[in-house]
Amino acid sequence: MKKTLILAGLISLSPLLRSQPDAHYWQQAVDYKMQVDLNPENHRFTGKQNLTYYNNSPDTLKVLFYHLYFNAFQPNSMMDVRSRNLPDPDKRVGSRIEKLGKDEQGEQEVISLSLNGTACFFENHQTLLKVLLPSPILPGDTALLEMEFRGQVPVQIRRSGRDNKEGVDYTMTQWYPKMAAYDENGWHADPYVAREYYAPYGTFEVDITLPSQYRVAATGTLQNFANYWQEESREEDLILYNLIESKEKTRSWKFRAENVHDFAWAADPEYLHEAQEFNKDLMLHFFYLEDNKENWHRLPRYTQQFFKEMNQRFGRYAYPQFSVIQGGDGGMEYPMCTMLKGTGNIAGLVGVTVHEGAHNWYYGMIGSNENSYPWMDEGFTTFAEEEVLNAMAREPKANPHAGAFSNHNYLARQGAFFEPLTTPADYFSTNMAYGINSYSRGSLFLVQLRYIIGEETFNKTMLDFFKAWQFKHPKPSDMLRSMERASGLQLDWFYHNWVETTKTIDxxxxxxxxxxxxxxxxxxxxxxxxxxxxxxxxxxxxxxxxxxxxxxxxxxxxxxxxxxxxxxxxxxxxxxxxxxxxxxxxxxxxxxxxxxxxxxxxxxxxxxxxxxxx
Missing domain, CATH: 2.60.40 (Immunoglobulin-like)
Structure with missing residues (x-):
């Protein structure tokens, strides 16, 4: 490709490339343009994807990998077999995948794929697609990958799916063929076994076509908002929107998001839609079903408090909108939105919103490798959640991390089930060990650092770390070096003992x-x-x-x-x-x-x- 085109591609990604932590740092980037057409009668969809891939690495790429997440929801998949052989399987999964009928399973199939107009040969490996390129992508090159794909939405099992227990029609997460991450350690072609994600940042432009009565919530900003929603009523600064009727059988919803590494959406014809402005540069949206109106109507004011605390303590939210969406099977984070269950009391709803919202800092804007370091995104998020909920409480606790300490002490008594934090997310022997390590001990990683270097230095460093690594992919060593530079102390001994071993403090x-x-x-x-x-x-x-x-x-x-x-x-x-x-x-x-x-x-x-x- 001509050098002028390469430079143009790099310039268009300037938000991703400027202010790098050091002169040797690089990361790949992507731009997605997708159209998807979903048929609710058979829960099948077809799509087209144009992906511009920016090879900012010093390496020549001869193969590529895509994730095909929906294929995990098939009998005898790695997710299915792993769940049935764990001593403590997630009850939401258990043996349910094994029992799925053909019309209930998830499917994701790539029909065609080309690189710069030349057809690619590709191999399907269940939840991964290996692509053998007809010509290599050289360092600094920009490549266009054009794809046609199709699939079937599985019944709600874990995170993604249709017809969840609360009656939401579609929770569309991990729904498209997604480019795998490539960094200095090579390709991260991790099969979808249970959890955690890692992908390059970029821009998503997505058109979603559904029957016209459906209401859609998603990552990104809805283009031509006034063509879809009209104000029905206003209660102070909280706006209730109603869907503008269409005479057409189907309607296309167009969303755009910049500097994100995933795109999620949900759809239901019964969604209620409320919105509230926060600080003039951020719109908060809430999508939920009528049965849960009382609590969801109260949620916006707590969400306002959450963003105020997070911005002050951990860095300013960088996107123009955030949506809290009823869907899925619990609580799960996605760029610029979260999917969560809508039932339960207001305290539970606020707690899940705070945790999943905080993930838009630690996962969303700080894109660590969740497969290798699940404790960085889950642990840092849990730390932020505990700090922020405590600040929002009427009677704050002296130590908001008491629960994390209790969990850590419990795990430390479990012998062989006490595994080090270096264990990759899917390789823990039990779900218990994964949960306590990633959430509680990951949170305590930061609590211990604050104890060592002092609160004032720690708080400043958390803000500095966010500024330095926003829209990038830091490793644990990058956080440690930030703390060392700020405090003037050596901290590798702490990392070795807390992260790489199961040694305890007494x-x-x-x-x-x-x-x-x-x-x-x-x-x-x-x-x-x-x-x-x-x-x-x-x-x-x-x-x-x-x-x-x-x-x-x-x-x-x-x-x-x-x-x-x-x-x-x-x-x-x-x-x-x-x-x-x-x-x-x-x-x-x-x-x-x-x-x-x-x-x-x-x-x-x-x-x-x-x-x-x-």
Missing amino acids: YGFKEIEGKKQGTEIVLEKLGEMPMPLRIKITLKEGIEQRYYIPTASQMGAPDEEGWQVLSPWPWTHPEYEAFLQVNFKDIAKIEIDPGGFMADVNRANNSYPQEEGE
């Missing part, structure tokens, strides 16, 4: 003795994982003194007002002695980690005198 007081000039304390390290210690002494007159004992490996300590830094503790030493110039008789209490933010698996020996019940 510190306690061994001896406390009064001396002539003060008090001598002897601490002991009972767990294998080292951590710095924060010690608080409360005197009988109410005065508090705080001490920070760094690990020798971190090569320093945070500069925090109100904390006196003691000599470092090498991880090789099981005990640590410190002499404090505090009269022993004046001490009311001495505590290790008084806030409860260190993941100590046994807090019974963390205070002197021991608290009742410990």
Whole structure:
């Protein structure tokens, strides 16, 4: 291809390529143009896809891979067999796939595919399509892939499907042949076994054709909005829309989204549609069924609070709209929207909206590899969810992560089922281990970093990390390096122990003795994982003194007002002695980690005198 065309393609992607973390960083990019026609009578669809692929890598590509996710919903698929052989299968899946009839199964088939006008040879490998290119895509080249495809929407099993338990007709997620991710580690052609996704960023222009009575919600901005929806009523700033009737049998809905890595949509003729503006540059949309109106009508004001807190704490939401859509089988994140169950109480609805909404930061705008590092998107999202829900609560908790600590402690007692965070998402031996590792221990990864480097530095670094890696694909090491640069501390020892091993933290007081000039304390390290210690002494007159004992490996300590830094503790030493110039008789209490933010698996020996019940 001519060099001028290549440069034009690269310039069009400037939002993706500017402000790279370093001069050597690169990532692939895609532009999708798709048309899909769905027939509700037989739940089958046909589609066309024009995909412009930007090879920003230094590599020559001779093959490509697409995901064909719907093929997982067929008897004897990897998803089916894996679910039937797990000791604790997801109840939503269980053995249901094995029992699907031919007209209930999912299907995704590529009919034709060409590269720059030349037909490609391709092989179907269940949930993957391997494409042998007629000519290589060179470094810096832009290629056009033209495809025709067809498929069948499965009954609702997991995330995607038709006719869910709440009566939503279509939840269309993972519905199209999707280009796999390619990075410095090569192709990520991961079969669809249970969960997690990873894909390149780009622009999606999607036309969806359905019978005209259907109401559609989706990723992206609806083009020519006024041709579809008209205002029916307004309650303060909350608008209720009604569908504009069409004389035609079918209607095409046109959506566009930039800087996203997936496209999801849902459709039902009974959807109610409400919308509310947030800060003049963001429209919040809500699509739900009449039976759930009372709670959904209350949801917008909580969603407003959520976006306010997330923008302040974790970085500004970058898209012009966000939709909360009733659909699917629980709660699931997609770019610029979420699909979730509509029933239950308002607290549950808000909680799921907050979690899935936070995913638009950690998954949506920060596109880590969820298959390899599920704890980055689920864990970071859980951390944000717990922080934000606590800020929104009438009575905030002193430690909003108590549940995550409890889950971690439970998993740590499970022996062989306690697997390290380095385990890929689909390879955990149990769903329990996946869930606690990815959600709770992933959240505690950040809680521990905040404990180590201090709250002020941590909060600033989270914002800086978001700015540096927005619309990019960071790895865990990128987060760690960000924390190191901001704090001036070495943190590889923490990553090694918390992520790559199943070692646990356990510190306690061994001896406390009064001396002539003060008090001598002897601490002991009972767990294998080292951590710095924060010690608080409360005197009988109410005065508090705080001490920070760094690990020798971190090569320093945070500069925090109100904390006196003691000599470092090498991880090789099981005990640590410190002499404090505090009269022993004046001490009311001495505590290790008084806030409860260190993941100590046994807090019974963390205070002197021991608290009742410990």
